[in-house]
Structures are given as C-alpha cells and as structure tokens.
Amino acid sequence: MAPGGRVVVVGGGFGGLEAAKALGRAGADVTLVDRHNYHLFQPLTYQVATGGLAPGDIAVPLRHILRSYPTVDVLLGEMTGLDVAGREVTIIAPADRAKGSGVGRRIPYDALIVAGGSDYSYFGHEEWRSQALEVKSLDSALEVRGRILTAFESAEERPEDQEGWLTFVVVGAGPTGVEMAGQIAELARQTLPPEFRHIDPSSARVLLVETGDRVLAGFPGPLPERAARALERLGVTLVLKHTVVDVQAGSVELSQPGGGRQTVPTRTVVWAAGVAASPLAALLATRCGAETDRAGRVTVNPDLSLPGHPDILALGDMVRVRDPETGEARALPGLAPVAMQQGRYAGRVVAARLGGGSIPGPFHYRDKGTLATIGRASAVADVQGLRFSGFPAWLAWLTIHIFYLIGFENRAVVLLRWAYSYITRGRGNRLITHAASAPPRARVAQRSDPRT
Amino acid sequence: MAPGGRVVVVGGGFGGLEAAKALGRAGADVTLVDRHNYHLFQPLTYQVATGGLAPGDIAVPLRHILRSYPTVDVLLGEMTGLDVAGREVTIIAPADRAKGSGVGRRIPYDALIVAGGSDYSYFGHEEWRSQALEVKSLDSALEVRGRILTAFESAEERPEDQEGWLTFVVVGAGPTGVEMAGQIAELARQTLPPEFRHIDPSSARVLLVETGDRVLAGFPGPLPERAARALERLGVTLVLKHTVVDVQAGSVELSQPGGGRQTVPTRTVVWAAGVAASPLAALLATRCGAETDRAGRVTVNPDLSLPGHPDILALGDMVRVRDPETGEARALPGLAPVAMQQGRYAGRVVAARLGGGSIPGPFHYRDKGTLATIGRASAVADVQGLRFSGFPAWLAWLTIHIFYLIGFENRAVVLLRWAYSYITRGRGNRLITHAASAPPRARVAQRSDPRT
Numbered sequence: 001m002a003p004g005g006r007v008v009v010v011g012g013g014f015g016g017l018e019a020a021k022a023l024g025r026a027g028a029d030v031t032l033v034d035r036h037n038y039h040l041f042q043p044l045t046y047q048v049a050t051g052g053l054a055p056g057d058i059a060v061p062l063r064h065i066l067r068s069y070p071t072v073d074v075l076l077g078e079m080t081g082l083d084v085a086g087r088e089v090t091i092i093a094p095a096d097r098a099k100g101s102g103v104g105r106r107i108p109y110d111a112l113i114v115a116g117g118s119d120y121s122y123f124g125h126e127e128w129r130s131q132a133l134e135v136k137s138l139d140s141a142l143e144v145r146g147r148i149l150t151a152f153e154s155a156e157e158r159p160e161d162q163e164g165w166l167t168f169v170v171v172g173a174g175p176t177g178v179e180m181a182g183q184i185a186e187l188a189r190q191t192l193p194p195e196f197r198h199i200d201p202s203s204a205r206v207l208l209v210e211t212g213d214r215v216l217a218g219f220p221g222p223l224p225e226r227a228a229r230a231l232e233r234l235g236v237t238l239v240l241k242h243t244v245v246d247v248q249a250g251s252v253e254l255s256q257p258g259g260g261r262q263t264v265p266t267r268t269v270v271w272a273a274g275v276a277a278s279p280l281a282a283l284l285a286t287r288c289g290a291e292t293d294r295a296g297r298v299t300v301n302p303d304l305s306l307p308g309h310p311d312i313l314a315l316g317d318m319v320r321v322r323d324p325e326t327g328e329a330r331a332l333p334g335l336a337p338v339a340m341q342q343g344r345y346a347g348r349v350v351a352a353r354l355g356g357g358s359i360p361g362p363f364h365y366r367d368k369g370t371l372a373t374i375g376r377a378s379a380v381a382d383v384q385g386l387r388f389s390g391f392p393a394w395l396a397w398l399t400i401h402i403f404y405l406i407g408f409e410n411r412a413v414v415l416l417r418w419a420y421s422y423i424t425r426g427r428g429n430r431l432i433t434h435a436a437s438a439p440p441r442a443r444v445a446q447r448s449d450p451r452t
Numbered sequence: 453m454a455p456g457g458r459v460v461v462v463g464g465g466f467g468g469l470e471a472a473k474a475l476g477r478a479g480a481d482v483t484l485v486d487r488h489n490y491h492l493f494q495p496l497t498y499q500v501a502t503g504g505l506a507p508g509d510i511a512v513p514l515r516h517i518l519r520s521y522p523t524v525d526v527l528l529g530e531m532t533g534l535d536v537a538g539r540e541v542t543i544i545a546p547a548d549r550a551k552g553s554g555v556g557r558r559i560p561y562d563a564l565i566v567a568g569g570s571d572y573s574y575f576g577h578e579e580w581r582s583q584a585l586e587v588k589s590l591d592s593a594l595e596v597r598g599r600i601l602t603a604f605e606s607a608e609e610r611p612e613d614q615e616g617w618l619t620f621v622v623v624g625a626g627p628t629g630v631e632m633a634g635q636i637a638e639l640a641r642q643t644l645p646p647e648f649r650h651i652d653p654s655s656a657r658v659l660l661v662e663t664g665d666r667v668l669a670g671f672p673g674p675l676p677e678r679a680a681r682a683l684e685r686l687g688v689t690l691v692l693k694h695t696v697v698d699v700q701a702g703s704v705e706l707s708q709p710g711g712g713r714q715t716v717p718t719r720t721v722v723w724a725a726g727v728a729a730s731p732l733a734a735l736l737a738t739r740c741g742a743e744t745d746r747a748g749r750v751t752v753n754p755d756l757s758l759p760g761h762p763d764i765l766a767l768g769d770m771v772r773v774r775d776p777e778t779g780e781a782r783a784l785p786g787l788a789p790v791a792m793q794q795g796r797y798a799g800r801v802v803a804a805r806l807g808g809g810s811i812p813g814p815f816h817y818r819d820k821g822t823l824a825t826i827g828r829a830s831a832v833a834d835v836q837g838l839r840f841s842g843f844p845a846w847l848a849w850l851t852i853h854i855f856y857l858i859g860f861e862n863r864a865v866v867l868l869r870w871a872y873s874y875i876t877r878g879r880g881n882r883l884i885t886h887a888a889s890a891p892p893r894a895r896v897a898q899r900s901d902p903r904t
Binding site: 036037038054056059073074093095105157196198407408409412413416428431432 | 512529865869881
C-alpha cells in the first residue's frame, strides 16, 4: 500500500535524489527542495573548472530526472527554518532570497529527510573564501575557470608581471585537490602552449599544498606514493607538511614544517581542504537536541533518524551515524556512494514507516572502492581490496563515471569529449563568461552564502 | 613577400576573425583584439537561451582557432580610443575596465581593421535593456535561459500568479526573433509538460511582436507566409503591426494599429529588434571625419577604408559601403557571410598595401542565400533564388550550420545534441546558473556597457 502523508526531502544531491526516487517508487507524496534547478554530478565538477567539460554535461534538471515519478514534486528553494512540533519547514525561493525578502513558505511534512551535504572549511577564515574559490559547486567552478584562463591572459599581456599570474596554488591533497592540480598542469603543459606568443604557459608552477605528509591520505597501500609520482610527472610541485595561514589578493602564506613561514606570490588559489557540514546540520541539532562534531556534522541514530524524532532523518556528508553496537558516532567518507546508499535506505525507512511496512535494520555502508584520476590516462584505484594504478585504473575510473552519469545525451557527449581530449590534448570549453569578469564587489554581493 | 608593419584587428567575430586569418596566411604581424576570449557562432546563440545548446558548443577560444598562425597575436581587451595621426589605438583589459581603472594600453599600428559588429537598438530606450534582454551575446543568452526557466519555476510555485510568468514576449520578427519564439514554444509545449505538477507549461503564451506587417520581412516570395504558418502551428501568437512603447518589470505596452494601446502582463521579454552599430563606428567617424547613418553605421569607401584614411578599414554590421558606381552608401544585410567575405577582403587589401602587392578591386558581396529555422524539422530557405521550406529547408539549415561551426568536437557534439533532441524533444542544458540568480543590482553593476 502507498505510504500516507507527505515527505519533504531537502537537497537534490546524490543522497536526496536517491531518497526521493525510492519514495516515488513506493508511491509516496514527495516534495524535493533544492537551491538549484539541477542535480550536479559533483565528482566531475572540477573538470568544468579547467574547460574539460561543460556545465550541462554534468548537471541535469531535477524535474527532468524525476519526470516519470508522478508523486514527486520539485521545489526551487532553500530551507531556512524548521518547526519540529508543528512539522513544518520554511523554504525561501532563490529569487526572493536575492531580493532580500526573507519571507519563506511554510511547508508541512509527515516525514522530513535532510541531505544538505557539506562545503569546504576555510580553517575558520571565511574571508579567504572569495580569494580561494572551491570547485564543488558549478557556479564556483565556472568562476575558477574564468580566473585560471584570465591568469594566462594577464601574463601574456604583461610579460613583466608573470610570477603571480603563472603560479597556481591548490590547497588540500584529497581526491579533488589532486585531480584539480593535475588538470591545471595538463592545461598549462599540454593544451595552452601553442596558443600563446609572449609567455610559455608550460613554465607555470602548480603547487599542491597539503598539511599532511602525503597526497590521497585516504587511499591504502602504495596508491598515495603512486599518485604523488604521477603528479610530479605532470609537473605538479607537492608542498607537503605545509599549512595555509593567510590568503591575500596576490599571495598565500604557508607555515613550514620547521616553524618558519613562506610567502608564495600567486593570483589563483583553489581551495579543496577541510569539511564543514551544511548549516542545516546545526539547525537540526538545535531543534532536535542532537550532538554535532567539530566539522558541524549532526549525530543520527543507526536508522539515520534524529534522536527522539523518528519523523526526521538526515544523511550524507552532514551526519555522523551512531554504530548500533558500540554506540560510537562515526563519519563515513564524503563520497557519492555513501550518500546514494543512505538516500535509498532513508527512502525505504520512511516509506515503511508511513505505509505501515516493516522497518529495515540499521544502515550499513557497502564499500565498493575508491578511485581518483590524476591526468590523461592516469589514475589510482582501490576496488574491493584490489589496488591498481595507471592506464587500467583510468579505464576503470572512466567506465564508472560514465556509467553513473545521468542521461544518455550526457554520457555520449562526455565520452566524446574525453576521447577527443585524449587524442588531441585539447579542452573544448575554455570560455571566460560573465561571472568571472564581474568586478569583485558585484561577485561578493551576489554570492548566496548558506551561512548568512 | 610578407607584409611589413603591424596590423591591429579589433573584433573577433566573423569579420575580424577572417581578416586576421587572411593576414596571418600572408605572414603579416597581427594583433587581434576582442573583449571576450572566444569567437562566438552568433547565429546559434539563441539556442543557448532555451537550453538546446551549451555555451561551449558554439564558442571557441580565439587563441585556439589562431594557434597555427604564428604571426597572429590575441589580446583580450576593448578598444576605447584612436589616435589617427599617431597611429595608435587604446585598449583596456576587461579586468581593468571592471575595476574602473580606465588607463588603457596604447598599441601602435600600421594598418587598422575595425569589425565591432552591432547590437540591437532599444528605440532610444536604453532603460528597457535590463528588462528586455537580447540573445546575441553569450552572457545575455545565459541570463535569458535563467529567466525563462525561472519563470516556469515561479509559476509552478505560485499557481495563483501565472499569467505574467507564463507569458513570453519576443520583440522583433527577424530571423533571431522568429527562431527564439519558436524555441520558447517548443520548450513550453514539448519539453517541459511532463516535468511540472501544478501548472501546464503548454498553456504558456508566446507572443512575437513586430512593427511590420509580416515575419521575416527580408525573405522573398512565399517564405514569410510559410514561416508565419509554421510559427502558428508551434503555438506562437503573431502580434503584427504592433510596436513596443514601454517595458516595465511586469508588463509591456504595445501601440495598436488603430492608435490604441494594449498592456500585456509578462515577466519575460526577449529583444531582437532594431540595429545599433557598435559605438566604434561613431569613434571612427569622428576621428576620420566620415558620415554615419541613423543606426550609427559609418560610411566606408568601396575598398572598406575610411575616407582619406587608407590605413583604417571597417566592416560588417557597423558600416555602410559606398557603391563604386553610384556613390551611394548601402547597408548590406547583417549576416555572417557578409562579415566573413568583407573580413577576407579587408585582410587581402591590407596585406597587399603593406606588402606592396596589387590592391584588389572594390568589394562585392556574393549572396549565397538565407535560411531561418522555426522549430523541430522546420525552416525556410532562399538559396540562390531557390525557395523552399519545411523539412528539406531544415536539413539545409542544419548542414550549413554544422559545416560552418568551428572545431570538430563542436560539430560532433552539436550534431549529437540535435539528433537527440529531434528524437526525444528534450533539451539537455536547462540550468539556472549564477548570473541569472544574481540580484538585479549586481547584474546591472557588472554589465559592461560599450556605450559608457
């Protein structure tokens, strides 16, 4: 029997989307709320930042994905409030938010699933954010693309002021940082050289700054070392055991292992370090009386519900899940498969609860492996304990990413772009558009900061 | 012998690009200046505005196109000044312009080719511009895309306030207006209906407003009538013999043929009427003592040079060319083939002048025909006097556009998208990104208006 009552799912990322689909399959009435009108394939967003892929290749309208789920409704908006007793969430439309009119709509729910994801943390320095952009959201990735391309243009125009324009600093050597540094190095060494007359783009320095002592610290065995060697072959300079202590308009300052400090002149900084849970985690914790950790993640029960609130579930990067046996709260890796499995699970839990079916047992993550690509035909993989690197890992990476990409047209276009780029080393989407050329003041004004 | 001296080409559109290539082939030193880092295939820009194509499909970095011309240099910037006696142009980089620092670089030339193109004229009402966007530039087309998609989202969210959100007004029934109206109608009637729950997108009204008594007035014989019938079949309402007399935030006002006025509630207006030559035409006219017409076009000699200034040439939408026999100044149609032929011609004239070769005779436009598409598998064509419409015209349209598109990757991707969309009626690039969701104030601040 179809579940009775209305479910509100907040967040159209991997977790929220899977939850909405699971509920839609069960025939439940669902309202899926997201700030954007599209689902973003976040593992490839960094490729937009260097022109390898176009925004539309990796982003699909949520309405389009859910068009064949007649009981699922999509609402463009941001969750800004929660009334636990009255079972209502407050949603503000992006246009109203931009206008500064903060009057949201109150939407009643019988069950609520919150999948707000996470952002990078700037080590408590929010003021670095406008200078050191991330490549997790599509808008920011497009702006990074504009900044990287503008840096080469500026160096070409003023060959006397090259050092800052031709130094690129990537902060954080997790998968995104490693992939981003590799992409910038490829762009500089392989794509751009025939196109410039006054500078040599291949002389650009790409620094990958990491507080820890190795890249891809989450990968097992020999993979971090292999990734490091692959990055160095591409021309990436690894700056390990260094921490960013300041970001200025023309430089970053690093603390050195011995205790000294080092200033690196650079005009382009990409941030891929730290984890800060969505501010919705704090909202849930306050309203439901739950714990949060230092990264702002809220602790949920083994069935992903908030303590004492079986009608409210949360999942993905913004939660730690309590172990049913030890009682210990544990953060799972911030990966798409974790969110997808939790989303499907949460959908089943809520469908069972509203429909009177049997509630599934506690959530268990089935780890199928991890992959990271480093550059053209190079990757590291850890799949079911099997560790490999180089071309076979890249093929595995490519196959899995094409397979999980949503939409036949996107799969075909992305495969075509990668094949083309593999052969020619070209990148077809190197445009400096609107946002990137806006004056800094306008850019800051139009950033929609979920924390404010 | 390679031409001696330096040629500055301003504008990387169809005309400027062909001029730079012709000069590059002759071995001349060329600096090509453009505000954007890409060449835009403008005849298809309107398809970006409805999600049919992605920006990168129709825009290619100028550096990439010119990478195999070693004597051609690309400079990102805007021409803001001209010293005719000293033979120098002033160029401001977009980043400096955005910062408000107006100190440009002075670049010397031995020959100057200006191909600044044109914009739409707002009948003297520049204040309508931010409300009634054009779809000629990529940035504006992306913003139109965001506005159209947001209109459907807003109607879905507030079903009680549908009329304005679901009324789309396109002003001007030339090729761009006709194509744009057809695209919006297809989006509303074919792509979106399965994706909305509270509204019926196919009930949207698409009005094509035209001062004249028919659409595609530049097309001969039965083609305007056939285009009109094809538009009506798609659900476009033709509002002929009406003129826009006011544009407000929630409505447009039209003057009726009888003399009355009519207010149409609408939240989305697309402007494709009138012609205003690039302000560079006025700059050239002032500095060289040449005439301009009401659309701001400067009159050039039969060899495209400015009167009394054989070292300065201008071409494309921003000029009228004096007939070598009658002496009459004539504006050629604002089409890519005109600009391309003039660009190649100007390149040859300058190469001959600087290299001491024989100067070619006066410019003659070879008219190969005109095409306009109206919707899925429908178009009108006038090719070498052969007039046809429907599917054969659409095939001709498709073939020619794919053929002239720059870059193998783009051709393959666009063909794939059109094939996919032909079969499924889908549109893969329906994203509401950054610019569109920015508050109006920030948007206005970051518009780079060539007139200021």
